Amino acid sequence: MKKEIGKYSFGVGDRFGHQARAQLRALVIARDEGINITPVWNKSYREHTIIHSRPEETRREADRAVQELGWQDAYFVDADHVGLKTVDYFLDSCDFFTLDVADYIGKRASQSDISNFVESNKKFIPKLSIPGIKGFFDITLLQIKKIAGKYLLAVQEAGRIYRHIAKRKQASDIIIEVSMDETSEPQTPVEIFFILSALSKENIPLQTIAPKFTGEFHKGVDYIGNVAKFQKEFESNLAVIRFAIEELGLQHDLKLSIHSGSDKFNIYPVINKSIKKFDVGLHLKTAGTTWLEEVIGLAESGKDGLQVAKEIYAQSFERMEELCKPYLTVVQIVSEKLPSPESVKKWDGLTFASTLRHDIDSPQYNPSFRQLMHIGYKIASEMGEHYLVALSDNEKVIAKNVTENLFTRHIKPLFFELNYLGECK
Numbered sequence: 001m002k003k004e005i006g007k008y009s010f011g012v013g014d015r016f017g018h019q020a021r022a023q024l025r026a027l028v029i030a031r032d033e034g035i036n037i038t039p040v041w042n043k044s045y046r047e048h049t050i051i052h053s054r055p056e057e058t059r060r061e062a063d064r065a066v067q068e069l070g071w072q073d074a075y076f077v078d079a080d081h082v083g084l085k086t087v088d089y090f091l092d093s094c095d096f097f098t099l100d101v102a103d104y105i106g107k108r109a110s111q112s113d114i115s116n117f118v119e120s121n122k123k124f125i126p127k128l129s130i131p132g133i134k135g136f137f138d139i140t141l142l143q144i145k146k147i148a149g150k151y152l153l154a155v156q157e158a159g160r161i162y163r164h165i166a167k168r169k170q171a172s173d174i175i176i177e178v179s180m181d182e183t184s185e186p187q188t189p190v191e192i193f194f195i196l197s198a199l200s201k202e203n204i205p206l207q208t209i210a211p212k213f214t215g216e217f218h219k220g221v222d223y224i225g226n227v228a229k230f231q232k233e234f235e236s237n238l239a240v241i242r243f244a245i246e247e248l249g250l251q252h253d254l255k256l257s258i259h260s261g262s263d264k265f266n267i268y269p270v271i272n273k274s275i276k277k278f279d280v281g282l283h284l285k286t287a288g289t290t291w292l293e294e295v296i297g298l299a300e301s302g303k304d305g306l307q308v309a310k311e312i313y314a315q316s317f318e319r320m321e322e323l324c325k326p327y328l329t330v331v332q333i334v335s336e337k338l339p340s341p342e343s344v345k346k347w348d349g350l351t352f353a354s355t356l357r358h359d360i361d362s363p364q365y366n367p368s369f370r371q372l373m374h375i376g377y378k379i380a381s382e383m384g385e386h387y388l389v390a391l392s393d394n395e396k397v398i399a400k401n402v403t404e405n406l407f408t409r410h411i412k413p414l415f416f417e418l419n420y421l422g423e424c425k
């Protein structure tokens with residue numbers, strides 16, 4: 001039987017592999033309140049390399065959480081952002097693969113492949129009308145050629161990665177996502193339609209696709225951009241996917257995946273309303289939000305935990321440039337807004353926690369501070385045992401923050417009715 005990802009799924013990234021239970025607890029609360037969401041523990045090659053962890057550990061932690069909490073439903077471990085060079089590292093432990101082909105966007109496929117693609121899509125010229133989108137799109141031969149020139153090679157690369165995985169894994173046991181988010185330009189709904197058309201020809205059992213949306217999706221902070229414009233584009237993408245499932249014979253439950261999705265509080269209500277309006281599913285990836293809750297928990301605990309949190313900040317401040325490097329397209333820190341490590345040294349736990357916590361109503365909340373801490377997990381990793389012992393010593397307060405953050409600030413506004421008042425118990 002095919003393993004199903006379900007309509008709603010949630011990427012619960014966990015840098016240090018200690019919070020799987022606290023994360024799963026948030027999904028248990030959601031389930032008890034009537035919304036089923038499949039947990040997916042996602043961790044990229046980039047994160048594993050920085051932390052020196054392995055996918056086996058992510059798998060072990062996920063399995064353990066599922067067992068201890070008696071979770072009976074599906075769950076997955078995501079080889080997040082892999083290519084041919086890195087996928088082998090994940091094959092044994094993962095059952096969700098995010099094929100990252102963004103580096104191939106803009107590189108040209110062979111002329112004959114482009115011609116074949118154009119030929120097979122001529123039927124959509126001159127007008128493409130998609131139920132749910134007002135009016136129609138004008139489609140020209142030149143436009144299809146252009147899209148093929150830009151995206152066909154990337155789609156073919158996704159096919160190559162998938163076929164490599166399929167030598168070792170049964171299609172029915174795995175979930176395949178294709179990601180094109182870490183690139184400079186967003187894809188338009190029409191481009192997404194033709195990308196899906198190309199993907200359908202690669203025979204990839206595609207379950208989710210992660211495009212780049214307009215606006216900025218920086219790590220761990222709110223969406224920056226025009227919310228109304230995002231809504232229009234997002235709804236068009238949903239309409240395209242719903243239409244493509246029928247028209248191109250894709251998986252019946254194909255859905256959009258939103259990366260760097262955590263903490264995009266200003267667009268959560270739009271996402272919530274839109275997926276219900278179109279009756280389609282959603283996958284949303286979070287990674288840094290849980291790591292930041294760990295630090296918030298440490299700060300709140302006072303004493304030793306707070307010292308560890310301050311130490312991470314002081315070193316992150318010193319090594320900001322180096323830490324930013326792997327995240328250049330997804331963080332935007334305003335250095336002038338950062339407090340000096342000397343002043344942070346004098347802070348109490350509450351001040352540290354409320355400067356870091358993503359509570360837009362709090363006058364102390366500082367997005368630059370939060371983003372720097374977001375990428376500061378490398379420092380915590382270098383602390384090794386010192387950091388891990390602090391996690392264990394303060395497990396209770398950390399777990400409470402992790403669960404509450406995921407349920408109250410993320411899951412509730414994304415999936416529940418917007419007037420739902422349930423609290424995290």
Ligand SMILES: [Zn+2]
Nearest residue numbers: 179181182259
């Ligand atoms: Zn991504």
